[in-house]
Amino acid sequence: MALKHVxxxxxxxxxxxxxxxxxxxxxxxxxxLLERGGWVSFETHGQDxxxxxxxxxxxxxxxPDERHPRVHEESPGQWSIVPPNHWGYGNNAACVGSGTVSYxxxxxxxxxxxxxxxxxxxxPAGSTLEDWPVSYDDLEPFYEKAEWEIxxxxxxxxxxxxxxxxxxxxxxxxxxxxxxxxxxxxxxxxGFHPFPxxxxxxxxxxxxxxxxxxxxxxxxxACPNNAKNGTHNTVIPRALATGNCELRTHAIAxxxxxxxxxxxxxxxxxxxxxxxxxQTADLVVLSGGAIESARLLLxxxxxxxxxGAGNRHDWVGRNLQDHAYSGAYGLFEDEIYDDVGPxxxxxxxxxxxGNAGHRGGGALCNEFIRPPYGFAGLxxxxxxxxxxxxxxxxxxFFKRCGAVHGPVQEMPMFTARVQVDxxxxxxxxxxxxxxxxxxxxxxxxxxxxxxSKAEQWLKEAGAVRTWTALPGIMQRxxxxxxxxxRMGNDPTTSVTxxxxxxxxxxxxxxxxxxxxxxxxGFNPALTIMALGYWVSHHIKAGWKGKPT
Amino acid sequence: MEPPLSSQNQPVSRRTALKLGLAGLAGIAVGGAVGAGSSxxxxxxxxxxxxxxxxxxxxEAALLIDICEQLIPGDxxxxxxxxxAIHYIDRQLCGVYAxxxxxxxxxxxxxxxxxxxxxxxxxxxxxxAEKFAALRALETGRAPQALWGQxxxxxxxxxxxxxxxxxxxxxxxxxxxxxxxxxxxxxLDYPPMVGRNRHPET
Numbered sequence: 001m002a003l004k005h006v007x008x009x010x011x012x013x014x015x016x017x018x019x020x021x022x023x024x025x026x027x028x029x030x031x032x033l034l035e036r037g038g039w040v041s042f043e044t045h046g047q048d049x050x051x052x053x054x055x056x057x058x059x060x061x062x063x064p065d066e067r068h069p070r071v072h073e074e075s076p077g078q079w080s081i082v083p084p085n086h087w088g089y090g091n092n093a094a095c096v097g098s099g100t101v102s103y104x105x106x107x108x109x110x111x112x113x114x115x116x117x118x119x120x121x122x123x124p125a126g127s128t129l130e131d132w133p134v135s136y137d138d139l140e141p142f143y144e145k146a147e148w149e150i151x152x153x154x155x156x157x158x159x160x161x162x163x164x165x166x167x168x169x170x171x172x173x174x175x176x177x178x179x180x181x182x183x184x185x186x187x188x189x190x191g192f193h194p195f196p197x198x199x200x201x202x203x204x205x206x207x208x209x210x211x212x213x214x215x216x217x218x219x220x221x222a223c224p225n226n227a228k229n230g231t232h233n234t235v236i237p238r239a240l241a242t243g244n245c246e247l248r249t250h251a252i253a254x255x256x257x258x259x260x261x262x263x264x265x266x267x268x269x270x271x272x273x274x275x276x277x278x279q280t281a282d283l284v285v286l287s288g289g290a291i292e293s294a295r296l297l298l299x300x301x302x303x304x305x306x307x308g309a310g311n312r313h314d315w316v317g318r319n320l321q322d323h324a325y326s327g328a329y330g331l332f333e334d335e336i337y338d339d340v341g342p343x344x345x346x347x348x349x350x351x352x353x354g355n356a357g358h359r360g361g362g363a364l365c366n367e368f369i370r371p372p373y374g375f376a377g378l379x380x381x382x383x384x385x386x387x388x389x390x391x392x393x394x395x396x397f398f399k400r401c402g403a404v405h406g407p408v409q410e411m412p413m414f415t416a417r418v419q420v421d422x423x424x425x426x427x428x429x430x431x432x433x434x435x436x437x438x439x440x441x442x443x444x445x446x447x448x449x450x451x452s453k454a455e456q457w458l459k460e461a462g463a464v465r466t467w468t469a470l471p472g473i474m475q476r477x478x479x480x481x482x483x484x485x486r487m488g489n490d491p492t493t494s495v496t497x498x499x500x501x502x503x504x505x506x507x508x509x510x511x512x513x514x515x516x517x518x519x520x521g522f523n524p525a526l527t528i529m530a531l532g533y534w535v536s537h538h539i540k541a542g543w544k545g546k547p548t
Numbered sequence: 549m550e551p552p553l554s555s556q557n558q559p560v561s562r563r564t565a566l567k568l569g570l571a572g573l574a575g576i577a578v579g580g581a582v583g584a585g586s587s588x589x590x591x592x593x594x595x596x597x598x599x600x601x602x603x604x605x606x607x608e609a610a611l612l613i614d615i616c617e618q619l620i621p622g623d624x625x626x627x628x629x630x631x632x633a634i635h636y637i638d639r640q641l642c643g644v645y646a647x648x649x650x651x652x653x654x655x656x657x658x659x660x661x662x663x664x665x666x667x668x669x670x671x672x673x674x675x676x677a678e679k680f681a682a683l684r685a686l687e688t689g690r691a692p693q694a695l696w697g698q699x700x701x702x703x704x705x706x707x708x709x710x711x712x713x714x715x716x717x718x719x720x721x722x723x724x725x726x727x728x729x730x731x732x733x734x735x736l737d738y739p740p741m742v743g744r745n746r747h748p749e750t
Contacts, residue, residue, distance in 0.1 A: 050718040373717035386619040398734045
């Protein structure tokens with residue numbers, strides 16, 4: 001049976017898609033929101049240390065499951081098929097809200113220079129470093145909307161490096177736990193400028209939801225108290241309340257149908273019982289995350305786009321980025337752990353830019369509480385991994401170990417990419433993602449620099465032994481995946497225009513991290529949300545269709 | 549994900565017991581309490597079989613238990629054996645870790661042969677220092693090459709180490725960390741209770 005034609009299909013109910021669904025349905029468009037996963041709740045897996053979205057040794061608590069394999073280039077020329085809980089998979093949760101259900105919920109705005117990386121630094125050899133076609137000022141009102149509609153607790157008054165804002169955060173910042181207080185004093189002694197990490201989490205009751213109860217397990221888990229704000233408990237319910245938006249869960253999009261004139265007609269997908277459907281629409285918005293949106297474009301071949309929708313110039317899937325996390329650990333004589341979750345409270349932005357000899361840098365933050373299993377794999381160089389020595393180390397240092405890390409902004413690489421595999425298919429017969437490529441060598445050097453600052457900070461806070469953790473050369477994407485559907489003014493070197501519209505396909509849009517030209521030195525969730533509002537704003541402004 | 553228990557563990561299936569209206573009595577029979585007043589039916593039931601493993605043979609299990617105990621030894625706090633590492637691994641091998649079955653089967657056999665060749669005795673009979681040395685040899689790739697193909701000694705060691713750590717520090721619902729031993733060792737309340745692990749200062 002043919003499905004009723006709608007104004008818009010949004011593919012993916014995550015940070016970007018949830019917002020687009022709400023914005024369009026509130027504007028009166030009829031919307032179908034397709035999500036490959038279902039609704040999830042804390043109760044299913046509780047605070048399981050081995051089965052969540054941060055530690056996935058026994059699987060991904062919130063998906064996807066093993067029906068969604070990928071192919072991963074583990075070393076040059078060596079390809080392997082990997083399940084979704086494998087480190088090389090590049091996973092993001094498959095559920096209503098996607099990563100926003102279980103993220104750590106840091107709520108960063110990128111800085112002005114993050115949108116002008118090439119103008120600021122010049123591109124290093126081998127990198128496709130470029131400026132965004134939009135500026136911080138363009139996105140500022142949309143950052144603000146994300147902060148107020150989803151809900152952010154923060155206070156940037158102590159951070160001199162922050163970009164200007166018109167309106168304060170809607171909730172007061174979180175206080176530091178014991179480790180944060182030590183680091184706060186140490187940063188000030190060093191002349192750094194510490195401030196509380198802005199969080200998409202309620203420091204006070206907000207939006208009809210509870211305040212945070214400071215659970216130990218937060219990053220990687222759904223919130224048992226509904227105090228963490230994602231699209232699943234904010235904009236998606238609002239979209240559904242309009243009566244204009246229908247959410248179809250367990251819907252696996254397989255193809256965007258583009259006709260011979262280059263117009264999108266709709267989306268083919270499979271439902272929970274593997275039945276094929278074709279949903280026609282006036283326009284389609286892809287919000288499946290940088291990896292899956294690129295895959296869907298590449299799998300959508302048509303007469304005018306034989307290499308995939310929007311892929312006339314071979315830019316779809318290119319420039320895959322994440323963050324080259326770098327930092328340091330420190331052992332303390334006194335207990336610095338007080339079991340006040342989620343742990344990460346303090347940041348400095350002193351080293352995001354202006355680092356001599358480096359292009360960009362990253363914020364530095366203390367870490368979310370490591371569960372005992374995570375800590376078991378964490379040792380200074382040369383320490384025993386097992387036996388009595390292991391056990392003694394756990395006992396002595398679980399509550400005496402501090403950590404500071406930062407998301408180093410990566411230099412985009414044309415060769416770090418998403419392709420579709422010529423052979424391997426998923427459960428539904430759809431060609432799977434093939435991930436490959438390296439980071440730029442500069443990322444490692446910038447990481448080394450940032451790690452040295454982290455180490456200095458921990459020592460000042462009283463750490464008696466410190467060691468650094470540096471990124472590897474292989475591109476490893478995950479929740480921070482970005483860059484594969486780059487926005488730009490030149491259709492020959494980008495995938496969408498500055499409003500997220502795919503070049504040469506007027507009714508096809510992207511609204512997720514794939515749009516990011518560069519990925520900032522920060523966790524990207526709030527920027528993806530701001531882009532959701534930005535793209536929606538321009539879809540609505542250009543909308544001349546009739547409601548169906 | 550888990551396979552059904554083997555039939556020898558269940559002389560009377562739950563469904564049969566229910567049909568006979570004996571669900572409660574079947575439960576008693578598992579305890580082996582067959583009194584003089586019991587029905588003839590219950591008297592016919594065999595004793596419950598001793599615990600068996602889903603994947604491992606008894607010999608394999610004994611060797612693996614011994615290895616795991618060296619990785620996380622018991623002292624004033626329970627170690628791998630007491631907290632159920634073998635049950636965690638055995639369960640996962642018939643579930644999400646099914647792909648590691650051959651690594652365990654071949655690895656345990658290669659390790660058994662390694663001990664015989666290097667020490668002329670089974671691992672269980674080695675003094676503590678030699679047990680440590682034998683495992684260090686695996687960890688550092690100094691095991692006799694001829695006895696190790698797929699998996700390599702190092703790959704086998706790393707897998708067992710990772711799984712033992714998961715068992716000891718993971719949620720007890722997967723078969724290890726009995727009585728939250730590792731959490732008690734670290735002074736962490738567990739499971740954290742919503743509404744009870746609030747902290748007044750924040």
